[in-house]
Amino acid sequence: MNLLAKLLGVPSEEYNHWQLHWLSEDTAVILTTLGIVVPAALWFFWTSLNRVSTRARKLLLFALRLGAFTLLLLVLLKPELEFQKSQSLRNSIAVLLDNSESLSIKIKTIADESSRIDLIKNAVDANVAYFESLEKDFNVDYYFFSDDIEKVAAGTVKNTYRAHRPYTDFTRVFDALVERYPAQSLRGVFLFSDGADLTQEVGEISRNMTATLKELGSPVHTLQAGSNVGFKDLAIEAVSAADFGFVQQPARISLTVFASSMGNRNVPLVLKEGDRILVSKIIEVREDTKRFETELEFTPENAGKRIYTISLPKFAGEVIHINNEKELEINVVRDRIRVLHLNGRPSWDSRYLREVLAHNPKVDLLSFFILRNLGDDVQAPVSELSLIPFPSNLLFDDYLSSFDLTIFQNFKYDPFIDKKYLGNIRKYVENGGAFLMIGGELSFQGGGYSRTAIEEILPVSFRDNPRPLVDTAFQPVLNEEFSRHPILRLEKDAELNQGAWRSLPPLQGINIGLFPDKSAQVLVQHIAEKKSAIPILVTGNFGDGRTALLATDSVWNWNFRNVGGGGSGRYFQRFWNNVIDWLIAEPETRRLQLESDKERYRAGEEVLIKFKLLRRNYQPAVNATAQLILKPLKKKSAVKTELKTDEQGGGVFPFLPAAEGFYTATVAADLDGESLTEEIMFSVLQDTAEFEKPLVNETLLKKISEITGGKYHFLNGEDDLSAYRFANPNVQIKSRSWSFSLWDNWWVYGMVVGLLVADWYLRRKSGLS
Amino acid sequence: MRIFFFIFGCAFFFVAEVQSVEAAGGSYSDLTLPRVMYRGGNDNPRPEALRSLLAEVARRTSVEVNREPIAMNISDPEVFRYPFLYMGGDAAFDSFPADDLKILRRYLNYGGFLFIDDNSGRVDSAFSAAVRGMISTLFPQNPLGKISREHSIFRSFYLLNAVSGRTIVKSYLEGISIKGRTVLVVSSNDHGGAWSRNKLGHWNYDVLAGGYRQRQLAIRMGVNIIMYALTLDYKKDMVHLPIILERMRRYNPR
Structure with missing residues (x-):
């Protein structure tokens, strides 16, 4: 060792x-190939040396060739x-102590109700x-564990x-x-737990866990805390529902009800x-x-974030x-905007609007054209017509709110809708709801709407005129x-x-x-002679809904005629999309916009409530006052604060929530004579997953010990672990190393060349070619 | 006898007076059907056709019409005020200038509708050949095709399952659709001839073979074509389907 180190200039102390390593990845292939090729080549070489006169030279030549082959092999x-x-490495024993919430469950079989x-x-x-005695020979490491x-x-x-x-x-x-204990230094594990692993199916152990336990390579002695004897519980576990649902579309919640020691009974x-x-x-x-798997189906009626509660009765014991x-x-959204479009008679104005609505993927359109009036003579029996009766009862009594x-x-x-249904539209x-009236001969006064509920909800009053359409x-x-105003925004840039x-x-x-x-908000007008302004596009609010009117039936000119003038129908489409968005009060068209920076927060995480306040004309409300109320959903206590806009x-x-649960944030402001209010919800997570599967998993603990060669033990309050013994072999670990390549250096290649040249x-000297 | 002439004269005056008031009384929003003028051939072989059809539309439907005949060239800047054009003829015509074709292509692509009516009553007429030449230049990638009986044109007002006309040269209509909308319809059956009646209410041309029923079907098709241009595929909305399908199942006129 010392001599070799000195030879290579390595400080031996x-x-x-x-240790010698062979770095080639295909050692077996190389050795097999060379084992066949090299002896054959050497034999041919030896036979080619027959003409060499002296045996010494013959041997020398053979030795040179053999040396070259050997170096090439290297x-x-x-x-x-x-x-x-x-x-030498000191071996370790790990003591794992389960600190998940399920360990807090009381054990009914023990008289003093220990957990x-x-x-x-x-x-x-x-x-x-x-454990102290183990520390003489091992490192005894204590760990709390749950999912780490x-x-x-x-x-x-x-x-x-x-x-x-x-x-x-x-x-x-x-x-x-496995990551913490390399080189097989972990000689044993004590696992104190109830075995309630949320990732494992009942009575099974996953392949991943089995593989990890085998990789661990140490016996895991499982010590079970608690049992399922007399465990009485009724629980909602494994709730599964989409994060979002659609207004007026059935939503489904799948869940499992767990019952243990509950007897035979019907539970709502x-x-x-x-x-x-x-x-219910x-x-x-x-x-x-x-376990009882079931589904609950319901139909959300309103858009927005909705908090739903699933509950079972609580039983004594x-x-x-x-x-x-x-x-x-569940975040309830509109899947599509449901639009009811009634046309008094087919016209180019209605045709181009219908095209916009029908081609808008967000819109679910139901349109009716009055194709025939009572006085028209169709010259055909009804059976030869495609006309259908106008379903006014269904539309204005049953389904209007949809x-x-x-x-x-x-x-x-008149005569298609009973006048009483106009009152339904007002309620809607x-x-x-949202209502739009588009002009023409049969609109406003011409449609007989004077002094009806429609006049009431529209932001204008009608004055009778013998020629209401000029x-x-x-x-x-x-x-x-x-x-x-959002309706007028055909381009983002003001100019x-x-x-x-x-x-x-x-x-x-x-x-x-x-x-x-x-x-009323008069957005577009016609400045007639004598500078009097005639309203063309007017918007307004009525109750919780929005209304608008367009006092002309020629807006289609912005589409087809504009195309004829070298333009396009782009602005026509954008105009109508803006009108629809504003009428249905899409969030970006609201004067008070409220949001939180996230939808779900962890306990202890700061919540940021952001809001924007716009004046009646949609200009920012600078230095305006708004009141913010933050309130847990099921409690009366609330945080109230007054805020000024920038x-x-x-x-x-x-805002730092004091506890887990669902919260509402409400911002209210009085601006330009109107009271604006918006409300949002957010949740601070209260994780009760541990109690969804509260049973002791004895099977899992037994399988863990079985796979690893450990022992399973049920903790009964009188537990002596002194019989547990662990092997303590000498494990060496490398603390420092220095490597020297025996092939990738100049003298190996020099020797190969030198041998071949020699x-x-x-051979030349011996008369060989 | 004098009394008879007096009464007859008054009645005639009344009819004529009413018709002239109606003709002149169109509102800006009333439906107007301009006739396309072109060079060569005969662009107005059925001068009473549109007036007669519009009278039927006014009589049978809720659509308000302007019966005043209007004729214009494709190059007329006012053409985009009228999203429906009628083009009739019975003889070969000169090819449309390239600029006119460009305007017509734009007109049809962006929402306009053209009804072409071969008034010759002949198979493979010179007018038909000229029309087909024009259409192949207009939409080289989109050839003229048969309009299916499932098309909204066959149910936009009347339920129809046959194509009529003054003569029945072809038992089908042809057309071109762009992005799901039929923009151009070609009839080989001289629909204009079947529609035409004079101011006294007499039919200008006899229909060949079919009689009253054939003429009525031709008028119904005219009404349906106008309704389709005004309402597009409205009659294919789900709300109409059950009733329409049931009626179509029971009703199978020819």
Whole structure:
């Protein structure tokens, strides 16, 4: 060793061991090939030396060739010499203490109602001497574990050990052990647990965990805390539902009800939103079955984040009550915007609007054209017509609330709709629906809407006029005050937007005699002679809904006529999409916009509430006051604060929730004579997963010990572990090393060349070719 | 006898007066059907066709019409005020100038509709050949094809399962669709001839072979074509389907 080290210039005192490595990856292939080729080549070479006169020269030539072959073999096998400094490693014993929340479950069979964790604490206390004796020969490492391991000093175990972690995953725990203990230095593991691993199926052990346990290579002695004897519990476990649902579309929640020692009884399972019961179901619990899979189906009616509660009754004597109830959040969205479009008669205006609506993938369109009036003579029996009766009862009594937007386009309600249904439209808008009336002969006064509910909900009052529709060509003019209104935004840039409006072809025909209410927003108007302004596009609010009117039936000119003038129908489509978005109050069209930076937070995480306040004309409300109320969903206590908006009309409020659960944030502001309110919900996670599968998993613990060659033990309060013994072989580990390549250096290649040159020279001298 | 002439004269005056008021009384939003003018051939062999069809549309449907005849060239800047054009003829015509074809292509691609009516009543007429030449230049990648009986044109107002006309040269209509919308329809059956009636209400041309029923079907097809241009595939909406399919199952006229 010393001589070799000196020869290679390695300080011998720093290393106590050397080793030869062959770096070639295909050693077997190379050796097999060379084992056949080299002897054959040497034999041919030896026979070619017959003409060499002296035996000594013959042997020398053969030796040279043999030497060259040997060196080539070395180069192919890539030998490397490694000098190592090795030392003995002290073996380890790991003591794993489960600190997941399920360990807090009380054990009914024990008279003093100890919990599972108390059993473990007692066992560890009772065997302190044994563990101390192990420390003479081993490193005894203590770990708390749930879905990861946390090393703790032996002296601090007693004071810091508590059941609080929210999730148990043994596979990840054993993975962490494999990583922490290299070179087989872990000689044994004590696993104190109830075996309630949330990732494992009942009665099974996953392939991943089996592979990890084999890789660990040490016996795992499992010590079971608690048992399932007399374990009485009714629980909701494995709730599965999509994060989002659609308004008016059935949503489904799949779940498993777990029952242990509950006897034979029928149990009601209830789904509620707030205090309102959405659906209930009877679960027939039977003693011989532990799990009952079921589904709850309901239809969300309103968009937004919704909190639903699934609950089972709480029975006396149950070990855990927290798992009888489960809350879940579903973000209910519109799958498509439901639009009811009624046309009094087919026209180019209605045709181009229908095309926009029908081609908008967000819109679910139901349109009706009145193709025939009572006085028309169709010259055919009804059976030869494609006309269908107008379903006014269904539309305006049963299904009106299912529409997000109702459009009357040049539509006279009589005789198709009973006047009483106009009152239904008022209620529909009051409750958050949207209504649009588009002009024409049969609209407004011409449609007989004067002094009806429709006049009430529209932001104008009608003045009777013998000619309510005048045939005038005009260029609509934007009302500068509302230049930032979302409906008018054909281009994002303000100047480009003005240009876009100026580029549109003129319109023709105006419904006159419409006088905007005080709260109406006149967005587009016609400046007639004598500078009087005639409203063309007016928007307003009624109750919780929005309404608008367009006092002309020639907006289609912005599409087809614009194409004829070299433009396109792009602005026409954008205009209508803007109108729809505003009417159905899409979030970006609201004057008070409220959001949180996330939807779900972990306990202790800061929540950021952001809001933006816009004036009636959609200009930022600078330095305006708004009140923010933050409230846990099921509690009365609330955080109230007053906020001022910045120069952009925005505000941010950081908030640290005091506890887990669902919260509502409400911002309210009085602005321009209107009360604006928005509410959002967010959740601070309360993880009760540990109580979804609270049973002791004896099978899993037994299988772990069986696979690893360890022992299974049931903790009964009188536990003596002194019989557990561990092998303690001498394990060497490399602390330092130095490698020297025996092939990749100049003298190996020099020797190969030298031998071949000498071989060639001697062969020439001997008269060989 | 004098009284008879007096009454007859008054009645005639009344009819004529009413018709002239109606003709002149169109509102800006009433449906107007311009006739396409072109060079060569005969672009107006059925002068009363559109007026007659519009009268039937007004009589039978809720659509308000402007019966005043209008004729214009494709190059007329006003052509985009009228999304429906009628092009009739009975003889070969000069090829459309390239600029006109460009305008017509744009017109049809972006929402316009053209009904071409071969008034010759002959198979493979010179007008038909000229039309087909024009269409192949207009839409070289989109050849003229038969319009299926499932098309909305056959159910946009009347339920139809046959193609009629003054003569029945072809038992089908042909057309071109772009992005799901039929933009151009060609009839070989002289629909204009079947529609035409004079101011006294008499039919201008006899229909060949089919009589009253054939003429009625031709008028119904005219109404349906206009309704299709105005409402597109409205009659294919789900809300109509059950009733329409049931009626089509029961009703199978020819």
